[in-house]
Amino acid sequence: MVDITDDELQSLIRVILTRYGIDFTSYETGSLKRRIARAITVFNVESVVELWNKLLKERDFIYPFIDELTVGMTAMFRDPVLWSTLKNSVLNQFSQQENIHIWHAGCSTGEEVYTMGIVLSDMQLQHKTSALATDLNQTFIRQAQEGKYHLSVLEDYARNFTVYQTIHPFHHYYTLQEDAFCMNRSLTAHVQFKNHNLVMEKMDHKFDIIFCRNVMIYFDSKAKTKLLEQFHQNLKEGGYLIIGFYDALMPFIDTQKFAIYDLNAKIFRKIS
Structure with a gap:
């Protein structure tokens, strides 16, 4: 090296x-x-x-x-406690809301986006949801749009899925193609994929939920603080910020702007 x-x-x-x-x-x-x-x-x-x-x-x-x-760190249903909390608690709060807006910031190769698609489908909320999935890596964005993953990771993804538990078996959501499996495109019918630089490009939209998981571990303290401020601005009142289990952001969280909603699932809620 x-x-x-x-x-x-x-x-x-x-x-x-x-x-x-x-x-x-x-x-x-x-x-x-x-x-x-x-x-x-x-x-x-x-x-x-x-x-x-x-x-x-x-x-x-x-x-x-x-x-x-910009090699990513992601997997379908990674950290099952997060997805269970979303299904059993967070998303229930949007059941009567007309529209749900979600941003997957730094979506990598899209496993998180398809995971959320399954959760939304299970809860019959996909039809009222619009999501933006962004990443700096153009190759990742193309793979996320395609939703095609190597069979070598299928067993791990299926194991995570089993811990999460849902109404359908995992094979309900994909089709096999030689040495790969392809996620059902219907799971991202509500998603727009876009190339985007988190550090340099502002986002003008407002969201109910922002995911930014295991992205900020690569940023210095100044950039982490800046991004947290940006996410605060991009969240609607009472909106949720979901970070990665390895992001170690607690020293940078402004407790005047974000409250801990579920520390185990790394979910924070905008309070002002």
Whole structure:
């Protein structure tokens, strides 16, 4: 694994920002160095300098490079306690509401979006829901839209699903295709998928629920505070923010703006 100095890291960050308008200045330094070192191996370049030159000379290289930097952490029905709480508590509060608006911020390859689609379908709320699923990684967005996943993860996803429990067996929601399984497209009929940079691009819509799970672990303290403020602005009064089990955001949560709704499920509620 290549060792990357602070100067080399800052040089790469400046190239990406000035040439492509993508800002990595808020990413946690150690994590970003590890991802860049992995990218050097994946793209078979000899050094940080060669990578720097490749970014300058090959304009289309930025797309696979960014995809490599933004590798996601997700699984269907990951952390079943969250999905049970949503079904048994949170979503019940919207049963009489005319419309439900949801934002999956940093949706990765879409497993969370399909999971929520199953929950909404079970509760007969999908028809009144509109959702936005966004991610910086364009390859992830395309896979999320397709909803196609390798068979190697099917057993784990099915195990998570069993803990959650629902009215249909897991195979009710997908079809098999050789070495993959494809989630039913009806589960995302209410979803718009969009490429979006959380750090640099504002969101103008208001939502009842915002998911941002295991995304902010890669951001520094300043970026975490900024994003929490943005999510506060994007939530309707009484709306819910759902974070990841590894995000470690408690020191950054403003208790004047968010109340703990369920700490085990990592759900917070806007209070002002």
